[in-house]
Amino acid sequence: IVGERLEPGVNPPIDRETGARLCMIDFPEKNGQSPVYSALVLESVEGLLREWTNEAALQSVGVAPTRSLLIYGPPGSGKTITARYIAAQLGLPLITARIDGLISSFLGTTARNIANLFEFSNRYACVLLLDEFDALAKLRDDPQEVGEIKRVVNTLLQNLDLRRSFGITIAITNHDKLLDPAVWRRFETHLQLSEPDENARENLIGRFLKPIDAPASTLGVFSYCLTGRTGADIERICTAVKRTVALSGETRDGPGLFRALSSVFARTPHHDHVPARILGADQEAFVSLIANDSALALKQTEIGEATGYGQSRVSDLKKSKRHLPLMEVSHAQ
Numbered sequence: 001i002v003g004e005r006l007e008p009g010v011n012p013p014i015d016r017e018t019g020a021r022l023c024m025i026d027f028p029e030k031n032g033q034s035p036v037y038s039a040l041v042l043e044s045v046e047g048l049l050r051e052w053t054n055e056a057a058l059q060s061v062g063v064a065p066t067r068s069l070l071i072y073g074p075p076g077s078g079k080t081i082t083a084r085y086i087a088a089q090l091g092l093p094l095i096t097a098r099i100d101g102l103i104s105s106f107l108g109t110t111a112r113n114i115a116n117l118f119e120f121s122n123r124y125a126c127v128l129l130l131d132e133f134d135a136l137a138k139l140r141d142d143p144q145e146v147g148e149i150k151r152v153v154n155t156l157l158q159n160l161d162l163r164r165s166f167g168i169t170i171a172i173t174n175h176d177k178l179l180d181p182a183v184w185r186r187f188e189t190h191l192q193l194s195e196p197d198e199n200a201r202e203n204l205i206g207r208f209l210k211p212i213d214a215p216a217s218t219l220g221v222f223s224y225c226l227t228g229r230t231g232a233d234i235e236r237i238c239t240a241v242k243r244t245v246a247l248s249g250e251t252r253d254g255p256g257l258f259r260a261l262s263s264v265f266a267r268t269p270h271h272d273h274v275p276a277r278i279l280g281a282d283q284e285a286f287v288s289l290i291a292n293d294s295a296l297a298l299k300q301t302e303i304g305e306a307t308g309y310g311q312s313r314v315s316d317l318k319k320s321k322r323h324l325p326l327m328e329v330s331h332a333q
Contacts, residue, residue: 001167003125006093013120015113020101022117028088035081036204036231038197045082048189049089066188068160068169070133072176073193076232079172080131082193086170087127095121096129103135111155118159122166133171137183153180160186195228204231208238209257212245217298217306218254222261224296225276240264255308259283278326283307284317285326291318 006025013022037045051058051065058065069086071079087094102113114136121128130136136156138149160183163169171187173179184190196204201223206214214222226234241260248263250256265280279286287307290296291314298306300314309317 001092001125003123003166006095006124006126010124012095013113013116015101015104015109017104017106017109018101021098022101022113023098023120024096026084026087026094026096028084028094030088030091032085032088033207035078035085036196036200036207037078038200041191041193044189044191045086049086052090067164067167068187069171069189069191070184070187071170071172071191071193073174074195074230075174076230077193077195078231079174079193080129081231082191083127083129083170083172086168087129090127090168092168093124093126094129095124095126096131099132099135108151111151114152114155114159118163122163125167127168127170128163130169130171133173133183134175134178137171137173137179153183157182157186195230196234198223198227201226201229201234204234205238208235209242212242212252212257214257215254215305217302218257220296220298220302221258221290221306224290224293225261225265225273225279227275228273237261237264254306258307262286274327278323281326282322284309285323287314288317288320289323289327291315292321292323 008025008027010025012025014020015022035045048066048069055065071082073079084094097117102110102117104110104113118128137153160169169187202216202219205219205222205226209222222238226237229237241257241264244250244260244263245252245256248260250260262279262283265276268280275286275289278289287303287309290298291300291303300311300318303309303314304311307314
């Protein structure tokens, strides 16, 4: 990676017409908290970083470390956090493009701003982050777009090709299907981030519930209710649970967290996920559900630890199948 050292006092380039900044300059710290990934994503991210610590080995077989990465996935899946983590681990400043500054209503100005952004980034040793990438790299044959988008995408492609000689580029998008096919070929590695798996969910829940130490059984129940949620969703719900615990005077143990989670779900009743909907409506029906669900693999003693119900009551609720009517209502909806 070539270029001058980027210092905190350097001013970013601006749009000549509006004076808006074209990017933000950041210096992520290496000792920050690592993101939580599923096993496959962790392997991909650590593999990319390993390339930069084994550059000589790669050069011995005639290849260089990855210089361009396209990250895509739903909102809240950790794309921006991943870009910051990579920059921090490489010890490089992060230049993040500001879409509101780059895109202009003046003919030709957006393409000029893109060129100025890349020229600035190529001057310094850095990671260039193109956030909301689909706003710049849309399909050139999109019937909803005018000819200006072709000029913008062509400028972008030219600058991406040129940047290979200078530094690392990361683009992130929530809408990968909107990207022009030629754009995909400019990125050596494609990384898809999706909702965390069970192990990653439990790790995230444990992290987001701090400073409350939740037992493993509680993490399992929370994870069961938050299947299919992104990391951002999980953080938001765990924060709401902690607020509920603090303001209601609930105990800071498994049963207190369970009742707080039920309260949070009850205040937001429109859930696509059936367990969350049942917990928000009827705590005992939820206990009946998890006691009968072999996929959760919690013993009755663990269910009691997580919910506050005695083992005999858990056994009775399991036999009652109290959750079935609520499941039928959920499926009908």
